[in-house]
Amino acid sequence: MSDTEVEQTQRFKVGELTVEAGTPILTEGANSAQLFTVLSGMGIRHTTLENGRRQVLTFILPGDLIGLQGAVMGEMGHSVEARTRMRLCVFDRAALWDFFKNAPARAYDLTWIAATEEHFLGEALATLGQRTAEQAVAWALVRLWQRGVALDLVENNSMPLPFRQQDLADALGLSLVHTNKTLAKFRTKQIASWRDGRLTLTDIDELSRIGLVDEQKAVRRPLL
Amino acid sequence: MSDTEVEQTQRFKVGELTVEAGTPILTEGANSAQLFTVLSGMGIRHTTLENGRRQVLTFILPGDLIGLQGAVMGEMGHSVEARTRMRLCVFDRAALWDFFKNAPARAYDLTWIAATEEHFLGEALATLGQRTAEQAVAWALVRLWQRGVALDLVENNSMPLPFRQQDLADALGLSLVHTNKTLAKFRTKQIASWRDGRLTLTDIDELSRIGLVDEQKAVRRPLL
DNA sequence: CGCTGTCTTGATCACTATCAAACCGAGTGG
DNA sequence: CCACTCGGTTTGATAGTGATCAAGACAGCG
Structure with missing residues (x-):
């Protein structure tokens, strides 16, 4: 990552957040104004069906980006919950749009992340199905x-x-x-x-x- | 969509392609240089496991974008196959990067599409699992x-x-x-x-x- | 007309869910 | 220091959902 990229990224770092194990970080359906990058700790993404059954979508490890869906689509399609104490780097949702306007390389990375996540879910789907x-x-x-x-x-x-x-x-x-x-x-x-x-x-x-x-x-x- | 956006998009339209029912359009693992938008017809995305079992990931309807994964990640994580005769609008992969540099709104749309697709796969996952x-x-x-x-x-x-x-x-x-x-x-x-x-x-x-x-x-x- | 692909239906089987209960370590409070 | 609780893990018994196997029906097609 180049210096200017780091600088562009840092500029939108709102701060850091530490949450305890068991804490819900994002909630399905909520309109979250924040994006997080996991600095340390682990958690899970999951949805809950009307009948109460729960589906874990992915396990969240350090380096993962949380909340992109909410930032882009306006509403989270899943919840995120900490399983250990987690340290998070907080970005403001406004950063997103700024990336697209002023930091195309970072914006590209975002798409890359989304596409990769999609790829993984496809594999998971094949697992459950086959x-x-x-x-x-x-x-x-x-x-x-x-x-x-x-x-x-x-x-x-x-x-x-x-x-x-x-x-x-x-x-x-x-x-x-x-x-x-x-x-x-x-x-x-x-x-x-x-x-x-x-x-x-x-x-x-x-x-x-x-x-x-x-x-x-x-x-x-x-x-x- | 504004005029300039249409113009920006059109500029990278390489041409149109018509495929017959049953034709493979993209192949898993291949490094495709093209992106497609479906103008008409339907198809499926699917992966095949080593044991030969097949998982259909999504059904493809008009308006869907095909091949983003390959364009962004360099390799397709699934195959795409036509189920009816399909008319496709063909874009060059180079268009992608140009979007990010010169048409942030279009780039944002791409991310939106990827995030939406991810959301859908999450729901599908919950279906198979729960x-x-x-x-x-x-x-x-x-x-x-x-x-x-x-x-x-x-x-x-x-x-x-x-x-x-x-x-x-x-x-x-x-x-x-x-x-x-x-x-x-x-x-x-x-x-x-x-x-x-x-x-x-x-x-x-x-x-x-x-x-x-x-x-x-x-x-x-x-x-x- | 025989083939081939898809849909349909019946019979049987097995993988995995569900139910139930015991176990285990870590807290917590008397 | 012991009884008690609590979340999570482990194990056994039983049941059921959905897979597999098999065969027939039906339509389109060379």
Whole structure:
């Protein structure tokens, strides 16, 4: 990122915000005036159906941008909730339009982010629709792991993963019980172990094979 | 759209393209140099897993933009296939960058489109994950219907829907047989009938209720 | 007219949900 | 320091939704 870009970005940084685990950051349907970039901590995006069932859309890790939908479309299509204490960089919604007028490279990055997010959701859709429970869990663990690697969170074959099994279940459209049993299977087979908020992968290749994950070159994601 | 915007857009229109039903327009993984806007006809976006199973991501109707992902990210995350004869407006990929530099309003529209698409995929995800087969089919029919209404394709409680049951099944992660039986149920209950390429809704409210569809104000989508 | 693709319907099977209860560690207050 | 609660995890038993298998119907087409 060039100096002027940094400067342009910094100019619209309103401030920083720290939220505790469990705090809702954005609410579905709300007209949020702010955008956030995650500096540290993790959370989830989710929607709730009228029947009360919850779908987790994505897990949010450091570097992710939150609230673009609300800023662009005027209304959030999902809620965002912190799962650990999170530090957020706050931008004003007005920054968006300024980017488009004065910082085309930054604006392009925004579109890039949206397109990438769309790509990911497409893959998730294919998971819920076409993968079995075992394949789905394997897929999710590998993808989370890949993000962990990119963020340098992995040490000793292990990375922090401060979510609940219920979160993963809701992300994959599985019941909590079945998710638990599938995880237990991986643990018994010594492929992957997720406990006490840490994920440990001992056989990534096998897990990728099970989850039908096509390895993809890591792409640097633009940071806002 | 202002005159200058139209002019800016027209300038990058490379030409028009007509494809027959069944033709692949873009292929997953390919590095496409083109963007398309659908002038007429319908098609589907889909991905294929390693095990051969297919997931339909969205149905493509007139006005939709195709290939943004490839243009922005360099590689398509899904394939696009025509289901009827389609007329396409072709743009060069270079137009994208020019938009960002010289037509911020158009660039903003692109981001809007990407964010909207993301929003829709989120809803689809919630469908596959949290809705029963009956709810899912109802949801899909209502959403398609709403798009039909917006495009003025509906007349006499009926609109063209030139897809196969297999397409819908692959979109919802259901088996062909089960999709068929669910559709048959709606037909028997006189709620919705889809045959010979036309969808007829006789009880939209009931269908929306079943599908847990929250009515949403129709938003004009920007056209490229 | 035989083929081929799509839709339809019936029978059977299995993956995954649901229900229920126990377990476990961390707080909390008496 | 122990009883109690609470959120999350684990395990077993049972049920059901939707997949799979199989075959027939029907229309368009070379």
